[in-house]
Amino acid sequence: MVEQAIDVAVIGAGPAGLAAAIKAKEAGAEKVTIIERAEQLGGLLHQCIHNGFGLVYFNEDLTGPEYARRFIEKAMDLKIDMQLESMVLDLTAAKRITISSKEGLRTFHAKAVILAMGCRERTRHQIMIPGTRPAGVFTAGTAQRYVNVEGYIPGKNIVILGSGDVGMIMARRLTLEGAKVEAVVEILPYIGGLIRNEVQCVHDFDIPLFLEHTVTEIIGLKRIEAVTIARVDQNQEPIPGTERTIECDTLLTSVGLIPENELSLKAGVALDPITGGPFVSDTMETSVAGIFAGGNVVHVNDLVDSVTSESEVAGAGAADYAMGKTTPAGRKISLKGGENIRYIVPHTIGADKEVTLSMRVREPGEKVKIRIGDVFTKSLRVVKPSEMLKVNLTLEQLGKIGEETGEIEIICEKRG
Amino acid sequence: MQSQWETDVVIIGAGVTGTTLARELSRYKVDAIVVDKGGDAGSQGQTKAAGGMIYTGLIMLMSFILKSVMAPDAPLYDPDSQKVKWLEQGFDMAAQWLEELDVEYHRLTTMVVATNTEEVKALESLVKFGESIGTNRYASARWADSKMCSDMEPHLTKDVVASLYSEGDLMHTQPWDIAIAQAENARQNGIRFMFDTEVTGVLQKNGYQIVETSQGPIKTRFIVNAAGIFADVVADMGGARDWGLAFVRNLPTILDKRTSRLVNTCLNRPPVPGKGPICYRTLDGNVKIETGPYVIPRDRYDTGAYPGELIQNLLEAKRYIPEISEKDVIRTFVGMRVFNTRDQEENIIEPCSTNPRFINAAVRLPGIIPALPIARHLVKMLGDAGLELTTNPDFNPFRTAIPRFRNLSESERNKLIAKDPRYGHVVCRCETITEGEIVEAIKRGARTVAGVRYVTRAGMGRCQGGFCGPRVVGILARELNIPVTQVMESGLGSPIVPFESKELLREAARVGA
Numbered sequence: 001m002v003e004q005a006i007d008v009a010v011i012g013a014g015p016a017g018l019a020a021a022i023k024a025k026e027a028g029a030e031k032v033t034i035i036e037r038a039e040q041l042g043g044l045l046h047q048c049i050h051n052g053f054g055l056v057y058f059n060e061d062l063t064g065p066e067y068a069r070r071f072i073e074k075a076m077d078l079k080i081d082m083q084l085e086s087m088v089l090d091l092t093a094a095k096r097i098t099i100s101s102k103e104g105l106r107t108f109h110a111k112a113v114i115l116a117m118g119c120r121e122r123t124r125h126q127i128m129i130p131g132t133r134p135a136g137v138f139t140a141g142t143a144q145r146y147v148n149v150e151g152y153i154p155g156k157n158i159v160i161l162g163s164g165d166v167g168m169i170m171a172r173r174l175t176l177e178g179a180k181v182e183a184v185v186e187i188l189p190y191i192g193g194l195i196r197n198e199v200q201c202v203h204d205f206d207i208p209l210f211l212e213h214t215v216t217e218i219i220g221l222k223r224i225e226a227v228t229i230a231r232v233d234q235n236q237e238p239i240p241g242t243e244r245t246i247e248c249d250t251l252l253t254s255v256g257l258i259p260e261n262e263l264s265l266k267a268g269v270a271l272d273p274i275t276g277g278p279f280v281s282d283t284m285e286t287s288v289a290g291i292f293a294g295g296n297v298v299h300v301n302d303l304v305d306s307v308t309s310e311s312e313v314a315g316a317g318a319a320d321y322a323m324g325k326t327t328p329a330g331r332k333i334s335l336k337g338g339e340n341i342r343y344i345v346p347h348t349i350g351a352d353k354e355v356t357l358s359m360r361v362r363e364p365g366e367k368v369k370i371r372i373g374d375v376f377t378k379s380l381r382v383v384k385p386s387e388m389l390k391v392n393l394t395l396e397q398l399g400k401i402g403e404e405t406g407e408i409e410i411i412c413e414k415r416g
Numbered sequence: 417m418q419s420q421w422e423t424d425v426v427i428i429g430a431g432v433t434g435t436t437l438a439r440e441l442s443r444y445k446v447d448a449i450v451v452d453k454g455g456d457a458g459s460q461g462q463t464k465a466a467g468g469m470i471y472t473g474l475i476m477l478m479s480f481i482l483k484s485v486m487a488p489d490a491p492l493y494d495p496d497s498q499k500v501k502w503l504e505q506g507f508d509m510a511a512q513w514l515e516e517l518d519v520e521y522h523r524l525t526t527m528v529v530a531t532n533t534e535e536v537k538a539l540e541s542l543v544k545f546g547e548s549i550g551t552n553r554y555a556s557a558r559w560a561d562s563k564m565c566s567d568m569e570p571h572l573t574k575d576v577v578a579s580l581y582s583e584g585d586l587m588h589t590q591p592w593d594i595a596i597a598q599a600e601n602a603r604q605n606g607i608r609f610m611f612d613t614e615v616t617g618v619l620q621k622n623g624y625q626i627v628e629t630s631q632g633p634i635k636t637r638f639i640v641n642a643a644g645i646f647a648d649v650v651a652d653m654g655g656a657r658d659w660g661l662a663f664v665r666n667l668p669t670i671l672d673k674r675t676s677r678l679v680n681t682c683l684n685r686p687p688v689p690g691k692g693p694i695c696y697r698t699l700d701g702n703v704k705i706e707t708g709p710y711v712i713p714r715d716r717y718d719t720g721a722y723p724g725e726l727i728q729n730l731l732e733a734k735r736y737i738p739e740i741s742e743k744d745v746i747r748t749f750v751g752m753r754v755f756n757t758r759d760q761e762e763n764i765i766e767p768c769s770t771n772p773r774f775i776n777a778a779v780r781l782p783g784i785i786p787a788l789p790i791a792r793h794l795v796k797m798l799g800d801a802g803l804e805l806t807t808n809p810d811f812n813p814f815r816t817a818i819p820r821f822r823n824l825s826e827s828e829r830n831k832l833i834a835k836d837p838r839y840g841h842v843v844c845r846c847e848t849i850t851e852g853e854i855v856e857a858i859k860r861g862a863r864t865v866a867g868v869r870y871v872t873r874a875g876m877g878r879c880q881g882g883f884c885g886p887r888v889v890g891i892l893a894r895e896l897n898i899p900v901t902q903v904m905e906s907g908l909g910s911p912i913v914p915f916e917s918k919e920l921l922r923e924a925a926r927v928g929a
Contacts, residue, residue: 001826037845087842100850102837104830123880125747128727132720133749135905135912142882150886152900152913153920178920216723222909238723249914262846265674 002106006031006081007322008315009097009110011088011263014043015304016295016311017116018071023315024114025078029322033081033108035088035099041075042068043118044141045304047148050169052196056305067304091267093288111322114314115264115278115286115293119300121166122256124218129161129253131218134225140166140254144173153177155250159227160184161215163202165193165302167254172201181207182246185229187214187236190364192254192386194302215251216243224251257300267291274343275299281332282349283317284310292318299345299358302388306358310345313356333401338411340365342385351398357391359410367415373408375400383412422635423447423608424803426627427642428615428650430454431463432591433779434642435598436791442605444795445806449636450599450607451629453614455907456867458595461644462783464870465668465751466591467692467706468699469682470785472507473585474526474557477546479782481687490761493549499762502786502793504553509788510587517597518817521589522699527681528557529565529572529579529736538686539580556582571678571737586682588699591784592870600860601815605808611863612908615643618653620771638798639774645716645754647764647778654774659758661778664710665718666692666751667725669733671703671744672878678737679703685736694736700847700873705740707732710753719750746878753781765790765797772801818856818871822848843891844884846877854888858895865889866906889913 007029010021013036025032040046045053048064055061058070075082086101097108121139138146138154144166146152158179160167163186171181184202189212191198202209210229216238217228231242259277261269269278270287277298278286285292294311301307320326331351335344337359344359357372361383370378370389375397383389389412401408425441427434430452438450454460469475480492494500514521530536546554557580565572565579603609610631617628618639627634643650648661671678682696692706708729713719726748734740756764756778763786764778775797779790799805819832821839832852833840839852849872857871865881868874868888875881875888889912893900904910 001830037842085841087845087848089842089848098826100829100833100840100842102833102840104833104840105826120879121882123746123882125880126743126745128721128742128745128748130721130723130725135910138885139882142885145886146913147917150890150900150913151917153915153917154913156915156920177917178924217720219720221717221719222905222907223911262674 002104003109004106005109006033007110008032008112008114008318009095009108010034010114010116011091011097012036012043012116012118012297013038013041013082014116014118014295015045015068015071015307016118016297017043017114018068018075019308019311020114020116020292020294020315020318021080022071022074022078023312024319024322025080027316027319029112029319031081033083034075035083035086035097037085037087039085041072041082041084047141047144049148050173053304056303057308088263091263093268093291095290111290112318113291114311114318115269115291115297116295116311117260117263117297119257119259119296121253122258124253127253127255129215129218132220134218134220134223136220136224136249137218137251137253140164140170140252143252144170147173147177153179155179155248157182157248158250158252159215159246159248160252160254162186162254162256163192163198163209164254164256165197167252168193168197168201170252170254171207172205175205175207181205182248183208183210183229185210185213185215187212187232190384194387214238218251219245223249225249227251257296259297259300261297264293264297272343272347275345280346282346282353282355283320284314284346285317285321290321292321299343301358302386306388306390309356310358333405334407336407336409338409340412341410344410349393349398351401352395354395354398355393357393357410359389359391361385361389361412365412365414368412369415370410370412372410373401373405375408379415420632421449423449424636425449425638425640425798426451426634426636427640428627429461429642429644430457430595430599430609430611431461431642431644432458432466432595432784432787433644433777433790434640435595435602436787437640437642437777437794438602438607439598439605440788440791440795442602442607443808443811445808446803448607449610449634450602451610451613451615451627451634453612453630453907455611455864455904456596456862456870457599457609458592459866459870460906462753462781463591463595463644465749466781466784467668467751468589468591468784469586469782470507470510470521470589471526471586472504472553474528474546474580474582475586475682475684475693476503477542477554478528478684478687481542481545482689492545497761499786502789503782505789506786510785513788514587514589514594516813517594517601517815519589519593519597520699520817521587523584524586524588524696525568525581525583525681526586526684527560527565527568527579527581528684528686529576530686531573531575531577533577535686536578539578542580542686556585558582569680569683571739572683573736573738581681588682588696589784590699594784594787596871597815597817601813603861604815605811609861615650615653618774625773637773638801638803640777640794640798641775642777645752647754647776651768651776651778654776655768655770657768657776659756659764659778661716662755662757662760663713663716664753664755665713666706666710667708667721667729667748668751669705669726669729669745670698670747671705671740672746673701675703675740675744676701678739683736695733695740702746703740705729705733713752716752719752721748721750747876747880754778755780763790765793767797767801818853818860821850821853843887844872844874844877846879846883847873849874849884851891854891855895858892863892863896864904864906865892865912868892885912
């Protein structure tokens, strides 16, 4: 068995892993290795050939592959070690990593590890859509890979369940490929993805949008032949008598993403049941010392730009840890989601370091105020669960936190 | 009519019944062809959705009681019943059978729990029933008090007051593995297989018969109908019948392997009419919930889940294992089973009354346990009907499974990768299935995405092929040398991605012009 000691191991070479590895190297870690199971760097960005990437981070409008290229080139320039087509089979709390590739098994002993495995798509089985199990039912991301990377079209008549961003983007993409998108069906009374995608991908192409509807049956034995959709009530239960059948040869599901933490569990990393990702500190360190995490493995982001920024924090933290630069554990203040706050990342902060908080609301709201303990308030016109809220806390604001405070509640309240 | 193919025996159906017969026939110098309308052995019909349980003793007692729903007047245990004999023989032969075929199995403890005094009484009568039969086989159950129950099943509800358990009388397999292994072994011993081949008719000629199929006619002397849930349709082609098929279905649910710690045994409640075990841990480490009622489907094609059915099953299982969560569901499917209407308790294993060279083998559930004794009986029937049974000196009963990378030690893995680097390339990340295994599966006969899935497990994990699907399709196209657009999910008419990029646009332009 080939064994190797390294400073920082980064698991996953999507936007999170690339940004984290680059930052770790720049912060002084010498031996940084990225381990990636696919044949190339960049992760899912390669199949995201649409634009809208980098508006925040680069202040430019890039496609997914263009966005990826900037990081890939930088990683190459920095001579970061890349292990492609390499699957991590095991990760321990002692940061021993076993990988498999065509060259055989190898073991890395890393001083610090960054989890950057991203997320996977929820499937039709997980949301328990009744009906048969024919060919022609895909998650939107899998269909996106077929269309944009492999060069194949899944069908002619498409129904899309769920109005997540990938679902809406695929509605446009398949329309441009000559398929007919018969319907985008969303169980909530509002769109699940970004407003710009609702406008540019659905409305601009006159694709029928069914809000407060869901698919109640999948029909077809060999290949899907139709779906039944129905209106839902306030409890998201189908209303009898509102069913209609739509003939189709393809159903795409865009019904949520799940952080991919099977490896994290192997290493004993504690997961937040709400985000599905690790509990993290303000350096993006998990419950296991020296194991950091960034991007969609922690919580599902709306924008790749946020994934990048957050993973840079993880990269810097991991480099410090690997170089023994971490200061002894100082204050840890827990952040608690109060009124209409579903979750906050990171879960704990110190009082001595600027931090960006990412959070989501539970319910849409208008004319609201975000309040972070006694240290921060901000008024917002509209909030939606699908759009992440970001708040920067400066040292000055953090300085207002009382000496004895162990927990701060964050709320999103209606303005009076 | 000119037949392209000629043989002694045509076996219709490549499920467990058909493949077991094929392998048993290959012990003799017999020429046989197995035809199946599906794309691969064991990957559809009754076999695919069977429980894969091979059992005797305690669970068998419960199934004897359950049957009283179907045939209330019959004795619970009839030692003269052909079905019971085959079930007992089949269990006793199973370990050797599976080991020769290199089919994985694991032994499970059976546990029957009681949550109140009434249920304790039901367990007491279960014990009495077992003892009344008079053989050790059915008297192996032991009592566990609530403390012992929670030691054996730490995640079990605290409502359990006592349980019966027994060890050594239950093996769990993946049922399709048996059909796949036997098809491989039979093929290795000279039996031919034709897939995507639907039987459309049978013509009786002077001294021979013609099986008409979607691939052309096959001339044969004997025919065995092992068509499972279509056994009645095929039987009509052969001649007259005085039986029909009745169907029941249930809806098993598979949970993420993350939850495998939730259950150690095969967990049951006292016999409830029309219900199976609550849940158990499968060979591959998933929790499988079977609790749901067996119900009468609309028809044999009614293989979809009904609204509410899934959640109802989960809630029922949750009563016993409270930590079960709908968040952990990765797959559900419908198990379609048949009974015959003439005698719901027995199998139809007999020649057609108007065509003695056409043998019907309509096996009811459980069909895997008695498969081997039934196949040997069928061979004997063919011999009695005139088929020459000369021992095949080259018969090799052993089949070696494709290496299972996920189960190997580090040094074994390295050795395998050194021999074939494709075993180092993990394609299915949820189940840790390598390109080497997928390529070998295709070499051994898998021809569809489902075929690869059932042989290797690629795509059976928590992402359900979301990640590896396109890669498996690519490997199939490459290895079979066919276009990606012709790669099927499970047989003809189930393409995965039927069009090439820009094909629809070109088509529209043509129509427009």
